[in-house]
Amino acid sequence: MTKTSDRSIQVVRCGFMALVQDQGRFGFQELGVSVSGAADKEALDVGNILVGNLPGSAALEVMLGDFEIEFIESMMFALTGAETEARLDDVPVGRNLSYKAHAGSRLSLSNVGQGLRAYISVQGGIDTPIILGSRSTHITSGIGGFEGRALRPGDVLKVGRPELGDEYLSRCWGGGESPTDELNVRVVLGPQDDEFSESGIETFLSSVYVVSDQSNRQGLRLEGSAIESRNGRYDIVSDAVVNGSIQVPGDGKPIILLSDRQTTGGYLKIATVASVDIPRLGQASPGNRITFSSVSVEESQQLFIERQDKLSSSINELVGDQFFLRVSDTDISVGMAVSGSAEIVVLDGIAYPIIVDEFIPD
Amino acid sequence: MRELKSRIWPSWFLVSRKLKSEPEGQRFPRVVPAGDSAILIELGSEVDPEISSMVFALTDLIKDAGLNSDLEILPTYRSVLVYYDPLVCSYAEMFDAVNDAVEGLVEPINVNNSLKIVEIPVVYGGDDGPDLHFVADHAGITEDTVIELHSGTDYRVYMLGFSPGFPYLGGLDERIAAPRLKTPRVLVPAGSVGIAESQTGVYPNAGPGGWRIIGRTSVTLFDVNSSTPSLITPATKVRFIPVGQHD
Numbered sequence: 142m143t144k145t146s147d148r149s150i151q152v153v154r155c156g157f158m159a160l161v162q163d164q165g166r167f168g169f170q171e172l173g174v175s176v177s178g179a180a181d182k183e184a185l186d187v188g189n190i191l192v193g194n195l196p197g198s199a200a201l202e203v204m205l206g207d208f209e210i211e212f213i214e215s216m217m218f219a220l221t222g223a224e225t226e227a228r229l230d231d232v233p234v235g236r237n238l239s240y241k242a243h244a245g246s247r248l249s250l251s252n253v254g255q256g257l258r259a260y261i262s263v264q265g266g267i268d269t270p271i272i273l274g275s276r277s278t279h280i281t282s283g284i285g286g287f288e289g290r291a292l293r294p295g296d297v298l299k300v301g302r303p304e305l306g307d308e309y310l311s312r313c314w315g316g317g318e319s320p321t322d323e324l325n326v327r328v329v330l331g332p333q334d335d336e337f338s339e340s341g342i343e344t345f346l347s348s349v350y351v352v353s354d355q356s357n358r359q360g361l362r363l364e365g366s367a368i369e370s371r372n373g374r375y376d377i378v379s380d381a382v383v384n385g386s387i388q389v390p391g392d393g394k395p396i397i398l399l400s401d402r403q404t405t406g407g408y409l410k411i412a413t414v415a416s417v418d419i420p421r422l423g424q425a426s427p428g429n430r431i432t433f434s435s436v437s438v439e440e441s442q443q444l445f446i447e448r449q450d451k452l453s454s455s456i457n458e459l460v461g462d463q464f465f466l467r468v469s470d471t472d473i474s475v476g477m478a479v480s481g482s483a484e485i486v487v488l489d490g491i492a493y494p495i496i497v498d499e500f501i502p503d
Numbered sequence: 504m505r506e507l508k509s510r511i512w513p514s515w516f517l518v519s520r521k522l523k524s525e526p527e528g529q530r531f532p533r534v535v536p537a538g539d540s541a542i543l544i545e546l547g548s549e550v551d552p553e554i555s556s557m558v559f560a561l562t563d564l565i566k567d568a569g570l571n572s573d574l575e576i577l578p579t580y581r582s583v584l585v586y587y588d589p590l591v592c593s594y595a596e597m598f599d600a601v602n603d604a605v606e607g608l609v610e611p612i613n614v615n616n617s618l619k620i621v622e623i624p625v626v627y628g629g630d631d632g633p634d635l636h637f638v639a640d641h642a643g644i645t646e647d648t649v650i651e652l653h654s655g656t657d658y659r660v661y662m663l664g665f666s667p668g669f670p671y672l673g674g675l676d677e678r679i680a681a682p683r684l685k686t687p688r689v690l691v692p693a694g695s696v697g698i699a700e701s702q703t704g705v706y707p708n709a710g711p712g713g714w715r716i717i718g719r720t721s722v723t724l725f726d727v728n729s730s731t732p733s734l735i736t737p738a739t740k741v742r743f744i745p746v747g748q749h750d
Contacts (some may be wrong), residue, residue: 167586170577172725172733173663272727282667282708284727332535332543378550379664379671381577381584383541405579405664413538416589441539442589449590 148265148300149213152292153247156207161267161286161298162400163199166275170404176384177279178400180258180358180423183452184222187317188262190456191219191239193309198266198301199276201292203259209249210261212242216300217264217309217491223256223424224319227483232494235483237314238459239264241491256320256424264309265301279401281359310490316455320424327436327444328387328412333377336409337389341369345411346433350395354427358401361425367393368411375409382406385414385422387433397422415441417448459487534601539589542597544605547581550673550701554581555661557608559737564604570597578737579662580671620657621739623705623720624746625696627653631719638681638698638715650745652676653696653717658703658741668707668725668733672741675703687713694720696743705735721749 152159162185165178179185179202189198201210206225212218219239220227227234230246242248250259269276269287278286287296303309334342350365368389375391382388386398388408397414398406399422414422415436425431436444459476476487485492530548537543544561547554562578565585570592577584587597627650628635639646658672665671680701688711691697695706697714706712707724724734735741 167575169667169732170575171663171737172667173665173669174667174732273732281710284667329536329538332537332545378548378580379662380545380582381537381541381543381579383537383584383586385538403665404577405662410537413536413541416539438536438539438594442594445539445589 147214148216148268148302150216150263150298150300151211151213152209152294152296152298153211154207154209154249155292155294157205159201159203159208159292160278160280161199161269161276161292162202162278163266163276164197165400166273166277166279166285169273170381173404174273174284175279175282175401175403177277177285177358178275179260179277180400181222181256181260181420182423183420183448184258184260184423185262186452187237187314187456188219188221188260189266190453191221191237191312191314192217192262192264193239193303193305194262194264194266195304198262198304199269200260200262200267201298203250203261204257206250206253206259208259209247211247212244212263213297214300215242215244217241217303217311218248219262220250220259221262221314221317222258222260224254225250225259226252226254227259229494232496233483234494235485237317238485238492239311239313240485241311241493255322257426258423263300265303268299268301277400281401311459311487311492312456313459314456316451320421322426322428323430323432324418324421324425325432325434326418326422327415327441328433329415329438329441330412330435331410332380332413333409334411336371336374336377337411338369338371341371342411344368345395346435348432350431350433352425352427352429352431356425356427358399360399360402361397361422361431363395363397363431365394368395369393370409376407377409379405379407380410382410383413385416385419386410387412387414399423415444417441417444458490459485459492532605534598534605536594537584539594541584541586542594542601543582543584544601545582550580550661552659552673555659555673558583560608561604562737564607565601568600568604570600579664618738618740620742621735622742622744623696623722624744625654625718625720626747626749627696627718627745632696632717634681634684634697634715635717638679638717641681642679644678649679649717652679653698653703654743654745656742658743660735660737660739660741662737663733663735666706666708666710667727668735670704670735670741672703673701675701677701681715683713684715687711688716691716692719694722694724696720707733718743718745719749 162179165176272285283289348366350363353362355362486495575586658674661671691712693709695716696718699714
């Protein structure tokens with residue numbers, strides 16, 4: 142058996158919901174196929190860079206923690222997205238940093254802090270079959286991912302061959318902001334903002350909205366002040382919707398469409414979320430508070446360009462202070478660093494989580 | 504952005520739409536942003552065969568123009584959405600390119616005559632069509648007449664949506680238009696043929712649904728493992744053929 146043919150991970154424990162997701166299924170919307178894809182694409186992108194994957198690679202999207210996998214083979218992995226208590230065989234693991242896991246070790250996630258969805262990226266990417274150009278799971282239509290469904294304990298997921306070879310070194314991301322309970326979301330008004338009254342637009346841009354517990358990957362339903370349309374009508378002949386479309390149904394309360402949205406919708410759309418802010422909505426939990434501010438389409442594009450530049454420039458190889466680690470009476474020169482509450486040891490450029498029993502200065 | 508919106512459109516456009524005198528008609532076509540990564544061309548606000556023909560003609564023009572190698576275009580009842588990558592192309596550039604395509608729309612637009620007709624064999628009524636009786640009652644005609652009227656038309660595909668491969672078909676005889684169920688069914692079998700108001704369609708996959716189900720086909724409408732997954736596409740017409748039983 143060759144080393145690369147049997148790369149896989151196995152789901153050990155699965156609490157709320159875990160899905161295989163990549164950037165989404167594009168090219169089939171005119172046939173009614175939902176784009177789906179990671180709800181927090183920034184976390185997906187960062188995870189892929191950290192483990193040396195191409196941008197389109199698939200990762201695991203884990204909602205609300207309570208999840209455990211076993212690495213059948215040794216491989217590099219990274220955790221991004223929501224803050225969770227993560228452990229690799231009982232040793233704390235930090236976010237936004239790529240580690241090496243040994244064969245047979247287990248990664249467990251519990252107790253989500255800020256945010257809703259954590260991402261586990263593995264070197265080589267999750268290798269479920271490509272359906273209509275993507276590995277993303279769309280549960281409603283049973284397309285993609287692992288047999289078109291959410292993961293269950295016992296599922297074995299194949300992992301692809303590393304794109305950049307085995308010598309890829311650990312990296313960390315310095316640009317990460319933690320998800321927050323209060324979000325100011327930038328929007329580009331339209332395409333049907335002119336169907337709302339002036340006071341309706343004013344309500345939309347000045348009110349605080351609260352994420353309802355009726356929210357899911359299809360969209361965030363918001364509670365708050367009703368938005369007035371120009372002539373009391375909210376229904377329109379169906380029109381295309383995009384990621385971040387904010388539609389306003391008859392009760393006047395906005396719904397922000399996300400990854401699993403249908404391709405078309407029959408409600409007026411007051412605005413569209415700036416691409417740069419959509420990943421934050423993928424981390425929004427029921428009870429979170431949202432306000433909207435309007436930017437021009439040009440500003441929105443500029444924000445996105447700046448963010449993409451910053452993303453790649455803020456991922457670096459690890460530079461830790463050099464220490465000697467005494468293992469069985471042998472001193473090894475290593476780098477050590479702290480990532481959040483987790484401590485790591487860096488051996489030949491590759492990070493491993495450790496627990497420091499005793500720290501003895503020279 | 505406002506000044507970009509006030510572009511002057513070819514005069515035939517409004518004339519041909521017979522909408523020149525109506526305030527609604529003055530608003531279309533219009534090109535507006537749908538966020539920072541898509542641009543929307545609205546050609547009207549109604550379900551209308553003429554608007555639909557323009558939608559598909561414009562979709563072809565934009566595809567032919569090859570604005571951006573990996574763009575996705577989404578035609579609907581009354582609008583065309585064009586995705587683009589803001590890292591590659593600005594809104595202003597996309598606006599100009601899309602406007603050029605709109606100006607390329609020439610009269611007469613008659614794209615539907617040459618469309619391929621997809622024949623769908625349907626078993627009407629019984630367990631396959633639990634609402635056939637209701638539709639007949641609602642229309643005040645016999646079940647056989649409902650079947651005759653439903654299968655006697657070549658339907659135009661306005662768009663696909665709701666679920667993969669679900670066609671919104673136009674051209675239903677108004678006599679058999681029927682309201683949706685007040686409470687949608689939890690599970691409608693794959694292949695079910697339904698009516699909702701003056702629309703008809705087929706459920707490619709089993710799932711919840713609120714349309715009045717008058718029959719069912721055993722034909723596979725959507726196959727995710729095919730490179731052309733949907734039997735019905737925006738470039739086809741649909742004809743229902745009554746059959747006695749499934750193959």
